[in-house]
Amino acid sequence: MDDRGTPAIAYRFLDWRYEPALRRLVGPAGEARLKPLLDRLLRRLLDEPGAVLARERLIDEVWTRREVNDEVLSRAIAELRGVLGDDARAPRYVETLSKGGYRWIAPVDRIAAPSPADASPQGTRAPWRIAATAVLAVVAGLAAFAGWWHARERVAGPAALAMGLLGAHPLASDPRLEYDARFDPAGRVAYVRGTGDGDASELVLVDPKTLAERVLWQDDHALRRPAPSPDGREIALTRYLDGGCELWSVALVDLQRTHLAECAPAPQTGPEWVEGGEALVFTGSAADAAHAPGLVVLDRRRGMRRVLTTPDIAEGAHVDARLSPDRTRLVYASRHAGEEQLWQADWPAMRTRTALLDRSEPAYAHAFEPAGNALWVAGDLTLYRALHRLRAGHRPELIGGRGALSIDLAPNGAAVWAEANYxxxxxxxxxxxxxxxxxxxxxxxxxxxxxxxxxxxxxxxxxxxxxxxxxxxxxxxxxxxxxxxxxxxxxxxxxxxxxxxxxxxxxxxxxxxxxxxxxxxxxxxxxxxxxxxxxxxxxxxxxxxxxxxxxxxxxxxxxxxxxxxxxxxxxxxxxxxxxxxxxxxxxxxxxxxxxxxxxxxxxxxxxxxxxxxxxxxxxxxxxxxxxxxxxxxxxxxxxxxxxxxxxxxxxxxxxxxxxxxxxxxxxxxxxxxxxxxxxxxxxxxxxxxxx
CATH class of the missing domain: 2.120.10.30 (TolB, C-terminal domain)
Structure with a gap:
């Protein structure tokens, strides 16, 4: 790609500064380095702000391989939007044209590289000016760092979260399908692995730091939705049989398996630990023909069950309960015909509940942020399947992670999800x-x-x-x-x-x-x-x-x-x-x-x-x-x-x-x-x- 006009050492647009030489994007929440493809795409758009760039032209000028097609470009545009926190429905940066092109719409300032004549010789600068410049640079640097840290601590919006996903990488290299990942208290990830051409599956525990894996259970039936216990000693999960569902736990010390209860064979149902690990919430059988399966809590010490919800059949089964970090709220989904409504109820009384979505949407999983102020939801809450941030009373905010089918967040801010390509x-x-x-x-x-x-x-x-x-x-x-x-x-x-x-x-x-x-x-x-x-x-x-x-x-x-x-x-x-x-x-x-x-x-x-x-x-x-x-x-x-x-x-x-x-x-x-x-x-x- 040819440079146009005076080479730019940086671009400024709205809240961002981009430095092509370093592939460095600096925004309200910090900085990140773009991968080469996104670097070339962003520079090409920034070089002609306001111009309509046809899809074919972008492919010719940005990609180095000739076998690229339209959808590769679409994915790259979507990924770039995710980094910038842009919304295709109300774009601030990249506009999609109905006839097959794109246009950069944000104001752009090009910071040109200085010519030799513009540069003052180092030896002619007064020592006090050099010292003052150094002091100001340190102060500015500290102020910038403080502002960046404050932004990350207090105001991490979709753009900042999207930047946090830039370093995402595959957790496993196995060619089989990988589902339903959850962190355990030690930061390891429990997940299910299967072939996709049958029900056979296995429960796996992997250490993200060393990638060392341990297979905990191999079964001819479908294992799904593992949930590590708060003390890290066992993992609860669902096991699907022909027309039925069972709740099991696996002890990590000796891999001893314990059958806990029968559950409803509803899609995407899984257990959640409550009461400090003494009880489990899961989807139980329907009360009668007029009701869908609802949530049940199992007290493991007493072996007793208590019904939490009895949804009408029109609402759909209640599944996927998740407890807030402060253990005062329970969020669950009512699922029917491929769509979900998310509900937040007070815990443990379950006296009132609030709908978190304006209408039912294709949604697949959700998880609380460590502070409990928001949820991350894997689903089609905006224009396509991805990760979204959801706060009560607010519209869903696109983060990134296109193709996400599940999500879990660790107390240290790490995220793990299953990413699907259909x-x-x-x-x-x-x-x-x-x-x-x-x-x-x-x-x-x-x-x-x-x-x-x-x-x-x-x-x-x-x-x-x-x-x-x-x-x-x-x-x-x-x-x-x-x-x-x-x-x-x-x-x-x-x-x-x-x-x-x-x-x-x-x-x-x-x-x-x-x-x-x-x-x-x-x-x-x-x-x-x-x-x-x-x-x-x-x-x-x-x-x-x-x-x-x-x-x-x-x-x-x-x-x-x-x-x-x-x-x-x-x-x-x-x-x-x-x-x-x-x-x-x-x-x-x-x-x-x-x-x-x-x-x-x-x-x-x-x-x-x-x-x-x-x-x-x-x-x-x-x-x-x-x-x-x-x-x-x-x-x-x-x-x-x-x-x-x-x-x-x-x-x-x-x-x-x-x-x-x-x-x-x-x-x-x-x-x-x-x-x-x-x-x-x-x-x-x-x-x-x-x-």
Whole structure:
């Protein structure tokens, strides 16, 4: 990359100073050295502030290898934003342009290297001036250090925390999947390791300083969520069996294993030590059919249990309890259909609780900061999966750690998390005799395929540019068209209008969802009128628009009839997800994996289709329903056609809507191509002491 104008020895922009010669970035919380790639990218942006730099140009001028693609650039931009504490939704530094470029928007001061004529000879400077300069330098240095330390101790915001993650590195070199890391009192890390192609797993304890590992338990079943005891003598964890869950502990002295209790087989459930290590909080069985599994405390001395929570089934299971450092608050999640609400309750009375999120979000784990003033949450709380800082009454703040699935923080400020890299592709089979072929391939996550009414195009979502957005693939020539959507939002659930000339798309706009219509000949997404905020998954039929209304994981189905300005209930309640055609609606109800079928004219159940899948692998085209059950695809004509098994060597296994059916027997489905989960550790993620 050529230097432009007078070489700069430093750049100043807002709260930052960058010194290219040292690759040193200095900000409110201290300094860090950028790795070479981020150094080249930042310098290239700073050299032309305000200029629109096309993605292709940045790739050509920043990268030294030719095989780089768009998503590598997207990841680098996201990483740079994480370092600077920038937010793609409201950028202060790097703006994303809808047509595929980036622009540096913060004011930049270039501090040029002095010429020889500007420099005074050392010998002509008066001794008193040299001494005064030295004294002032010392004073300024002490003041700067004091300010830096105060900032780290008191005001460590997202930018400072992001800088703390710059030194993160893999904790283990094993190629297997690594999950659920937790620190023990000695600073060691307990975690679970597995292969990903079965339930076999092992519990491992590793010393981050020496990387010496000790395998504590090898089992043919899935071990998850280890929790070291406060005295460091044992580790509690969950063990998943077929349809069941057990709570165990492992003593570190002799590896003696003790069965403690039965637990609910809810996802992401794990134990938490309370009462100084004398008791454990975990997810117990549901009280009855009207309730989801709730939290239970087990007193190990007396062998007694006490029920802490009894959530309604619509709220979802209570999982992942974490006790605050001062042992006065318990934070746990209510989890259902892949999303969580975080709750904070007073401990041990559990008399009141407060929701920490404005709405349920895809979240996977949380941990208290050492001072207990905030949580770190691994999840999709902003535009993509990463680590976020969450304080009661505040919006989530992006920190970094893209792909984080778990998080734990040590008293000394170290952080450890599991970082996942998913690659899912959409596969197409034109008919029963045609081979499967992948469309819109990338090494990121493609999902939610939907055929156009004439079967010539497929809309799908992809996170190749960072957050989810929508692509349209023309099956006639294979061309992939990214839609010009606002990059500050997450866009998902595309469905086609009856004429196939537009899409209805759901947007995550900060704290709410909204339905948009996107005409393919207009390149502008427009909010759909007369539909309330938080509407979700819109489907436009010949005579009405239908969508999920309300809030939470179980919603009523709403409809806006053609020509009307007022939406009304469709007569179907407690819906977790649905698909619709002009004559039929198929949905999954709260608390059941079976699919229910009704006609629009009389929305009472006329048929139930057995399914063991609790996801969204089902679709309807005209009068034909296609769905996943017991690892196989099935098809049935409505209203009373016999289910027929579809011969296929592929079945959907992706998250979210993962199956679509088109004309003439065409199928599109999502399969997970690869998955990597590695442990990352940052020894200085947080400053020690109170903040």
């Amino acid at each position: 690659d899912a592709d959409v596969w197409l089979r034109a008919n029963a005799q045609a081979p499967w072929r992948v469309i819109a391939r990338s090494n990121r996550y493609e999902s939610q395929p939907e055929f156009s009414p004439d079967g010539t195009r497929i809309a799908l979502i992809s996170n190749r540019s960072g957050a989810e957005s929508v692509l349209v693939v023309d099956l006639r020539d294979g061309k992939v068209r990214p839609l010009a959507l606002d990059p500050a939002f997450r866009w998902l659930r595309p469905t086609w209008t009856p004429r196939g000339d537009a899409l209805v798309i759901t947007a995550y706009e900060d704290r709410h969802t909204r339905l948009y219509r996107y005409p393919l000949d207009g390149d502008v997404a427009t909010p759909i009128a007369h539909v309330e905020t938080d509407a979700f998954l819109g489907v436009e039929l010949a005579d009405r628009l239908v969508y999920l209304g309300g809030h939470g994981n179980s919603r009523p189905l709403m409809q806006l009839r053609a020509g009307s300005t007022v939406a009304e209930p469709a007569g179907i309640e407690a819906v977790t997800t649905y698909r619709a055609s002009n004559d039929w609606v198929v949905w999954r109800a709260q608390g059941s994996t079976d699919l229910h079928v009704a006609r629009w004219l009389t929305p009472t159940i006329v048929r139930t289709l057995a399914s063991d899948d609790d996801g969204e692998a089902f679709t309807i085209t005209g009068d034909v329903v296609t769905w996943l059950d017991h690892g196989a695809l099935w098809r049935a004509n409505l209203p009373d056609g016999t289910p027929v098994k579809i011969a296929s060597d592929r079945v959907p296994d992706g998250n979210g809507p993962s199956l679509a059916a088109g004309k003439d027997g065409a199928l599109a489905l999502v399969t997970l191509t690869s998955l990597g989960i590695d442990l990352m550790i940052a020894e200085a993620a947080l400053p020690p002491g109170p903040r």
